[in-house]
Amino acid sequence: MEIRFEQKAQLKEKPDQKNLGFGKYMTDYMFVLDWDQGIGWHDARIVPHEPILLDPACVTLHYAQETFEGLKAYRRADGKIQLFRPEMNARRMMKSNERLCMPQLPEEMFVEAVRAIVDVEKDWVPSEPGTSLYIRPFTFATEAALGVHMASSFKFIIICTPVGAYYAEGINPVKILVEDELVRAVKGGTGFTKCGGNYAASILGQVRAEEKGYTQVLWLDGVERKYVEEVGTMNILFKIAGAFYTAPIEGTVLEGVTRDSIIHILKDWGYPVYEQRLSIDDLMKAGHDGTLEEAFGTGTAAVISPVGELAYRGDTVTVNEFQIGEVSQRLYDYLTGIQWGREEDCYGWTVEV
Ligand code: COI
Secondary structure, eight states: OOOEEOOOSSOOOOOOGGGOOSSOOOOSEEEEEEEETTTEEEEEEEEEOOOOOOOTTBHHHHHOOEEEOOEEEEEOTTSOEEEEOHHHHHHHHHHHHHHTTOOOOOHHHHHHHHHHHHHHTGGGSOOSTTOEEEEEEEEEEOOBOOSOSOOSEEEEEEEEEEEOOSSTTTTSOEEEEEESSOOOOOTTSSTTSOBHHHHHHHHHHHHHHHHTTOSEEEEEOTTTSOBEEEETTEEEEEEETTEEEEOOOSSSSOOOHHHHHHHHHHHHTTOOEEESOOBHHHHHHHHHHTOEEEEEEEETTTEEEEEEEEEETTEEEESGGGSOOHHHHHHHHHHHHHHTTSSOOTTOOEEEO
């Protein structure tokens, strides 16, 4: 793919790496690619990160024809930069776009675009422990028209932001509220996609949880409100009596890259991992009878986020005395070790930029 480069006159000052937070500072440039009916993808360019002009009738602003991805670039101790399984994000975006009737960007073009923008922005990849460059590719309809239909023009953009921990808690356990009224996804819907609409629908639950002092919401299945599915921005795994349980990928749960990686590692470590439905009643029971040994969320932004407390309809369980579990910690150390290049990558998951 030919990529035009538009140089910026003045580069921004880089933020303090010790206080990055998440998604607050944008880098100097963005990658942009257009799609038009009858032409396909065209005009790849890396241009200064700046506001974009949209017609107020733009389809995305009304009907949310938008999908996104999230991945990170990590700076190794030797100064080199690497990505983690970018092809998984490319494939997931293809699935998301197919569901939302949006053009699919071929895997090679997606990965090439990510590599190109990270190469331009390499000075923005931080080196402080636990920091990385978060990469946010997204596709959205740009056509100005109020009829509900598949749009005839789209943009694929990648923006980048240097980040620290997603949660203020960092790797410390978070408190999770089980949502028993609102639902996030049903089979046949868009739950498996990474589309903005899923997140918009989740904000009310999140606000209510925060008002009660919880960090995140645990969503139950949308039909019976009985089986645990995922947490606001993460997949979730539970260790019960020595085995791991997580919701199956059956159309309602996001196919997390971190989820997949953790399942691989756990199986290689000899743990039984069940991708099967787990009812909230069984989970709370395990919390009370002491067999719920560990619980943690997984996601690119959050990596591994231990769950210290679960609250459901007035009932509360504390997990592992509100401490990070032994396996959770080992997983965190090993996975982040691969991502930051401290551990040998025996899976071939990392890609040097
Ligand atoms: C990620 O983990 O990359 C995500 O996309 C979560 C995000 C909504 C912050």
